[in-house]
Amino acid sequence: MPTIFEKDGYKFFFYSNEHLPIHVHVRYGGGEAVFDVDETIELRESQNLKMNELRKAQKLAEENRNLIREKWYEYIG
DSSP states (O other): OOEEEEETTEEEEOOTTOOSSOEEEEEETTEEEEEEESSSEEEEEEESOOHHHHHHHHHHHHHTHHHHHHHHHHHTO
C-alpha cells in the first residue's frame, strides 16, 4: 500500500492492485474516503468521516493533485 503523503492526520495512499480511473484513498481517524482525481477532485465514496473531515481531505487532495497523479503513474503505470 504505497503512501503518497500524510498531513494533519490524513493519510493519502493507493492499494497495490489499483484500477482506473485515477483515484486516491484517504484515511483519517476511523474513516476512509475515495476521491477520483482528474481535472477536478471528486468524492466517490466515504465511510465514517464527518462533512468537515471530508472537506479537509478534499482540500488536501486538491492542493496535492499533481503529486497524486505523478505517484499514480509511478506506482500503477
